[in-house]
Amino acid sequence: xxxxxxxxxxxxxxxxxxxxxxxYLIVGAIFGIVFVKAEIISWFRIQEMFRFESFHMxxxxxxxxxxxxxxxxxxxxxxxxxxxxxxxxxxxxxxNKGQIYGGIIFGLGWAIxxxxxxxxxAQMGAGFTVVIVxxxxxxxxxxxxxxxxxxxxx
Amino acid sequence: xxxxxxxxxxWYVAGVFIGLTVPALLLLGNKTFGISSSLRxxxxxxxxTKIPFFNYDWKKESWNLYFVVGTLLGGFLAAQFLxxxxxxxxxxxxxxxxxxxxVIDFAGMLPSDVFSWDALFSVxxxxxxxxxxxxxxxxxxxxxxCTSGHAIMGLSNLQWPSLVATCCFMVGGILMTWFGIPFxxxx
Numbered sequence: 001x002x003x004x005x006x007x008x009x010x011x012x013x014x015x016x017x018x019x020x021x022x023x024y025l026i027v028g029a030i031f032g033i034v035f036v037k038a039e040i041i042s043w044f045r046i047q048e049m050f051r052f053e054s055f056h057m058x059x060x061x062x063x064x065x066x067x068x069x070x071x072x073x074x075x076x077x078x079x080x081x082x083x084x085x086x087x088x089x090x091x092x093x094x095x096n097k098g099q100i101y102g103g104i105i106f107g108l109g110w111a112i113x114x115x116x117x118x119x120x121x122a123q124m125g126a127g128f129t130v131v132i133v134x135x136x137x138x139x140x141x142x143x144x145x146x147x148x149x150x151x152x153x154x
Numbered sequence: 155x156x157x158x159x160x161x162x163x164x165w166y167v168a169g170v171f172i173g174l175t176v177p178a179l180l181l182l183g184n185k186t187f188g189i190s191s192s193l194r195x196x197x198x199x200x201x202x203t204k205i206p207f208f209n210y211d212w213k214k215e216s217w218n219l220y221f222v223v224g225t226l227l228g229g230f231l232a233a234q235f236l237x238x239x240x241x242x243x244x245x246x247x248x249x250x251x252x253x254x255x256x257v258i259d260f261a262g263m264l265p266s267d268v269f270s271w272d273a274l275f276s277v278x279x280x281x282x283x284x285x286x287x288x289x290x291x292x293x294x295x296x297x298x299x300c301t302s303g304h305a306i307m308g309l310s311n312l313q314w315p316s317l318v319a320t321c322c323f324m325v326g327g328i329l330m331t332w333f334g335i336p337f338x339x340x341x
Contacts, residue, residue, distance in 0.1 A: 018216075020183075021216060021217050021220040022220065023182050023183070024179070024182070024183070024185070024217045024218075024220040024221040024224065025220045025221065025223060025224035025227070026224060027175060027178050027179065027182065027221065027224065028220065028221035028222060028223065028224020028225040028227070028228065029224040029225070029227045029228035029231065030171065030224075030228060031171070031172065031175055031221075031224070031225050031228060032224060032225035032226060032227060032228020032229040032230075032231075032232065033228040033229075033231060033232040033236070034163070034167075034171040034172060034228075035168075035225070035228070035229065035232075036228070036229050036232035036233055036236075036237075036263075037159075037162065037163040037168070037232055037236060038162065038163040038164070038165065038167065038168030039162050039242065039263060040168060041229070041263055042242060042263035042264065043263065043264045043265065043268075043269065044242060044244045044248065044249075044252075044260070044263070044264075044265075046327075047248050047252065047331060047335070048244065048245045048248045049327075050324075050327045050328050050330075050331035050332075051247070051248055051251065051331055051332070053245040053247045053248045054245045054248070055165070056165050058165075059164075059165030059166060059169060060165045060168045060172065061169070061305060061306070062169065063165065063166050063168075063169020063172075063173060064168075064169045064170075064172035064173040064306050065173065065305070065306060065309045066169075066173065067169065067170050067172075067173025067174060067176075068173040068175075068176035068177075068187075068306055068307065068309070068310030069309065069310045069311075069312070071173065071174070071176055071177035071310070072176060072177070072180075072310045072311050074177075075177060075180055075181070080180075080181065082180065082181055082182060082183055082184045083181060083182060083183075084183060084184075086184045087184075088180050088181070088184050089184065090180070090186055090311050091186070092311075092313060093298070093299075093304070093308050093311075093313040093315045093316050094315065095314070095315035095318065096298070096315075098296040098297055098298060099297050099298060099315050099318050099319040099322065100318065100319075100322050101296060101297075102292075102294065102295065102296025102297030102298070102319075102322075103293065103297040103304075103318070103319040103320075103321075103322025103323050103325075103326065104293070104322045104323075104325055104326040104329075105289050105293030105296065105326060106289065106290060106292075106293025106294045106296075106297055106300060106322075106323055107293070107322060107323040107324060107325060107326020107327040107328075107329070107330065108289050108293070108326040108327070108329065108330040108334070109285075109286050109287070109288070109289025109290035109291075109292075109293055109326075109330075110290060110301075110323060110326070110327050110330075111326070111327040111328075111330035111331045111334070111335060112281070112282055112285065112286030112289065112334070112335070112338065113282065113283070113286035113287060113290055114264065115290070116189075116190075116290065116294075116300045116301040116302070117189040117190045117192070117193060117222075117290065117291075117294060117300050117301075117302075118189045118222075118225060118300070118301070118302055120287075120290070121189075121222045121223075121225040121226045121229065122225050122226065122228065122229035122232075123229065123263075123264070124226055124229065125225070125226035125227060125228065125229025125230040125231075125233070126229040126230065126232065126233035126263070127233050128263075128264055128269065129271070130269055130270055130271050130273075130274055130283060131269070131283070133274060133283045133284060133287065134283045134284070134286060134287035134290075135287060137283065137284045137285075137286075137287030137288045137291065138193055138287040138288065138290045138291030138294075139193050139196050139197060139200075139291055140287075140288060140291065141193075141287065141288040141289065141290065141291025141292035141293070141295070142190075142193040142194055142196075142197055142291040142292065142294070142295045143197045143201060143203075143205075143208075143291075144288075144291075144292055145207075145291070145292050145295040145296050146194070146197060146205050146207035146208050146295070147205055147207075149207050152296065
């Protein structure tokens with residue numbers, strides 16, 4: 001049973017062959033190229049953002065949110081289906097205190113590493129091999145959360 | 155054309171592409187954008203355990219792993235074929251502050267005197283890579299998402315819990331940058 005609060009739950013009832021996943025690889029690759037080309041993977045850009053000394057990252061995130069918001073509203077209004085014919089369902093996020101405690105802890109880490117999880121992958125691909133250590137540490141952090149989840153406030 | 159591509163891309167180009175990831179994933183396969191979940195799937199797939207949080211059929215979520223492998227590949231392609239030959243242009247105030255805190259290398263995307271295999275074997279390098287990574291993995295899972303799942307996907311879908319999470323990301327980042335980083339850089 002997948003815990004619906006934290007995992008993606010809109011899994012398909014239809015079993016698809018593995019290669020149907022390649023389209024996500026392509027979208028991911030475009031995403032990775034943009035991350036490198038717009039220097040979003042740069043530790044310096046994150047420092048600039050948190051020091052309020054550059055508009056760049058605010059512009060990136062702000063534009064992305066506006067484009068995403070318009071897209072989601074259109075998809076909802078038109079009751080669009082996916083190319084596989086499934087009705088598109090976006091689940092609401094439920095509030096819990098983890099969004100506060102975990103959010104602050106992630107923020108601390110984001111400033112230190114200069115990377116949220118997406119840029120971590122792009123940094124490794126771009127040849128910053130030491131980030132493999134950061135990545136493994138992030139996987140370990142996720143595991144530790146899973147291990148002590150019952151004892152943490154939510 | 156290639157010259158234009160190899161220059162750093164402006165924020166509005168990047169923002170549009172990243173924003174379009176949201177409808178792309180919805181339309182391609184009814185998937186909601188989110189990256190930090192991949193770390194959970196990796197735990198579920200690679201670390202055998204009886205922990206209930208990791209006991210689920212991660213293979214049903216494997217699209218997420220294809221996506222992050224794609225991101226890694228995209229990073230490789232951009233760095234190999236589209237890279238900008240010039241040094242990074244960093245805001246003067248940020249650069250001056252970091253210089254005063256002891257950062258030496260400003261040429262690349264990451265300062266090599268903080269993030270490199272050589273630096274890893276110093277206290278400073280260890281803290282920035284290992285502790286930083288741990289906080290990212292632990293924090294995103296506790297928060298139920300990261301910048302993609304909450305700040306972009308969640309806000310796109312007008313979810314107020316995602317707004318709370320995004321504000322907390324910023325609070326944590328600002329606190330660390332202003333009060334923690336100068337100390338950590340001095341280690």
